[in-house]
Amino acid sequence: xxxxxxxxxxxxxxxxxxxxxxxxxxxxxxxxxxxxxxxxxxxxxxxxxxxxxxxxxxxxxxxxxxxxxxxxxxxxxxxxxxxxxxxxxxxxxxxxxxxxxxxxxxxxxxxxxxxxxxxxxxxxxxxxxxxxxxxxxxxxxxxxxxxxxxxxxxxxxxxxxxxxxxxxxxxxxxxxxxxxxxxxxxxxxxxxxxxxxxxxxxxxxxxxxxxxxxxxxxxxxxxxxxxxxxxxxxxxxxxxxxxxxxxxxxxxxxxxxxxxxxxxxxxxxxxxxxxxxxxxxxxxxxxxxxxxxxxxxxxxxxxxxxxxxxxxxxxxxxxxxxxxxxxxxxxxxxxxxxxxxxxxxxxxxxxxxxxxxxxxxxxxxxxxxx
Numbered sequence: 001x002x003x004x005x006x007x008x009x010x011x012x013x014x015x016x017x018x019x020x021x022x023x024x025x026x027x028x029x030x031x032x033x034x035x036x037x038x039x040x041x042x043x044x045x046x047x048x049x050x051x052x053x054x055x056x057x058x059x060x061x062x063x064x065x066x067x068x069x070x071x072x073x074x075x076x077x078x079x080x081x082x083x084x085x086x087x088x089x090x091x092x093x094x095x096x097x098x099x100x101x102x103x104x105x106x107x108x109x110x111x112x113x114x115x116x117x118x119x120x121x122x123x124x125x126x127x128x129x130x131x132x133x134x135x136x137x138x139x140x141x142x143x144x145x146x147x148x149x150x151x152x153x154x155x156x157x158x159x160x161x162x163x164x165x166x167x168x169x170x171x172x173x174x175x176x177x178x179x180x181x182x183x184x185x186x187x188x189x190x191x192x193x194x195x196x197x198x199x200x201x202x203x204x205x206x207x208x209x210x211x212x213x214x215x216x217x218x219x220x221x222x223x224x225x226x227x228x229x230x231x232x233x234x235x236x237x238x239x240x241x242x243x244x245x246x247x248x249x250x251x252x253x254x255x256x257x258x259x260x261x262x263x264x265x266x267x268x269x270x271x272x273x274x275x276x277x278x279x280x281x282x283x284x285x286x287x288x289x290x291x292x293x294x295x296x297x298x299x300x301x302x303x304x305x306x307x308x309x310x311x312x313x314x315x316x317x318x319x320x321x322x323x324x325x326x327x328x329x330x331x332x333x334x335x336x337x338x339x340x341x342x343x344x345x346x347x348x349x350x351x352x353x354x355x356x357x358x359x360x361x362x363x364x365x366x367x368x369x370x
Contacts, residue, residue, distance in 0.1 A: 003343075003346040004078045004079075006342075006343075006346060007048065007078060007213060008048060008078060008080075010339065011045060011253065012052055014049075014253045014257075014330070015049060015052060018257060020260075024260070024261070025053060027263075027264045028053035028054055028263075029053065029054060029057065029058065030054060030055060030058045031054050031058045031105050031106060032058055032059045032060075032061065032102050032103050032104050033050055033058070033059075033060050033061065033105065033106045033107070034061045034062075034063065034099055034100070034102070034104045034106070035060060035061070035062050035063075035107075035110060036062075036063045036064070036107070036108070036109050036110055036111035036137065037109075037110035037111035037112060037152075038060070038062030038077065039062060039064035039066055039068075039076050039077050039085070040064070040068055040076075040110060040114075040214075041210060041212070041214040041215030041216075041222075041252060042110055042152070042207070042252055042256065042259075043062070043064070043108075043110045044076045044077055044078070044214045045212070045214050045252050046108060046110070046259055047060045047062060047077070047078075047083055048078060048080075049253075049256050049260060050260070051082050051083055053260070054082060055082070056081070056082060058082060059082050059083075059102065060083045061084045061086065061102050062074075062084065062085045063089075063095060063096075064077075064085070064086075064087065064088075065088060065090075065111075066087060067113070068216075068218070068220075068221075075354075076216070086098055089129075089133070090109075090111045090129065090133030090134070091129060091132055091133045091136065093136070096136060096137065096140050097140075100144050104146060105147050106146065106147055106148050107137065107141055107146055107148075107149045107150070108149075108150045108152070108263070109134065109137055109149060109150065109151050109152060110152040111129070112130055112152070112180075112183075112184075113128075113130050113183075114220060114221075115154075115157075115180050115220060116157075116181070116308055116309075117178075117219075117220055117308075118180070119180035119183065120178055120179065120308065123179040126179045126180060126183060127183060130180070130183035130184070130186075130187060131183055131187065131190070134151070134190055137149075138190065138194045138200075138202075142198050142200060147201065148201040148202070148269065149191070149194075149200065149201070149202045150202075150205060150259055151187060151188070151191050151202060151205065152205055152207060152259075153184050153187060153188050153204045153205060153206045153207070153272065154181070154184045154206060154207055154208075155167060155206035155207060155208045155248075155274050155314075155316055156207070156208055156209060156247075156311075157176070157178075157180055157181035157184040157185070158176070158181060158184050158188065160173025160174065160175040160176060161173070161175045161176075161177060161311060165313060165315045166278070166315045166317040167274065167314070167315065167316050167317060168274075168317045168319075168320070169272055169274060169320050177307075177309075177310055178308045188204045188272060192270075195269075195270050201269040201270070202269070203262040203263075203270075203271060204271070205258060205259060205262055205272075205273065205275050206272060207255055207275055208248040208250050208275070208277070208314065208316050209222065209247045209248060209249045209250065210249075210251075210252050211225070211250070211251065211252065211336065211337070211340055212251050212252030212253065212339060213340060213342075213343035214252060215252075216355060216356075217229035217351065217355045217356075217357075218354075218355060218357065219356060219357050220356075221356075223247075223283065223286075224249070224290075224340065225340075225344075227287055227290045228290055228294065228340065228341060229351065229352075229355055230296075231290045231291055231294040231296035232294050232296070234296060234298055235298055236298040236299055236300065236301045237296075237300050238300075238301050238302075238303050239283055239284060239287060239300055239301070239302050239303065240303045240304065240305045240306055240309060241283070241302075241309070242284075242302070243282065243283050243284030243287070243300070243302065244282055244283075244284060244312075245282065245283050245312050246280040246281060246282050246283070246312075246314060247280070247281060247283065247314045248276045248277055248279065248281075248314045248315050248316045249281055249286070249333060250275065250277045251277070251329070251331040251333075251336035251339075254277065255275050257327065257329075258275035258321060258327045261325035261327060262325055265324060265325045265326075267324045267325065271320075271324060273318075273320040273324060273325075273327075274317060274318055274321060275318070275321060275327065276316035276318055276329075277316075277318075277333070278315070278316060278317070278318045278329065279315070279333070280313065280314070280315045287300055288300075289334070293337070293338070293341055294341070
């Protein structure tokens, strides 16, 4: 079985176990759906699930500029008959006109200038992609009569530095420490404006730390793929801080579940809610699991915490999502982690070639690698 076949099987088995209600599966059947950022970690899993749901009578259209992939090849997108890939940018009217010509009825907006350190290094580009790109997408969605827009926000970003745990959706803080965090907060505000002023059905989904098959390592990527990559190369894993810091790690297909349900349930329209696992795991415990699973003998090393990283703990309340869209994470952390390791092994040559730790990276990221 090829790596792509394994990945399709993984998603389809998850959907079968999820046992979606018939009204939901019928809601997606034969639709044309746009996914921006569909070549990314979450997006590439979402399109496989949507491909199964829309069937042969529908189409999943991907708009992605491949900014997160060094060699600009859409290798993370599994080629299927009802998936159409367009290499383009959400800031481009030409590219947006191209994809909206496909009789789109629903939009999942996952494209972003990811993430915190990247936005610090390139704040203007970050704002152009995350804010101007979003406004353009909302305008085309409004003019095209799109039934629903699901916006990928970030719970890790918008809750500020000193919230009470678990994080609930009604908590508001303006103590944001990176342009990425500011952009995600601004994005939700624009979504709320379009929903209020134009009566558009928009849902704000606040992701927490995702992990799982589909995400390549790199200087601006998430901690788990970077740790797996370094461990498989026998390198020390750098912990910024004490290692006792916690995060709410959510398996990528659980996030896909939340997105799919957000596109269906009427109760979700005009709302914002957390998509997470609802559990805390310390960075040190996660790092030790990485080393144990990969057989890495290198010691952990500790680095100063980055200036923008002010959250010592992250834990999301998922009560609102459970109530509104019947969201229920199904994958235990270790089980999801093992699936992640297996995907790395199946795609190691490509991952090693694509891993983007280039010379001249910002000092904050370089210190983590040294």
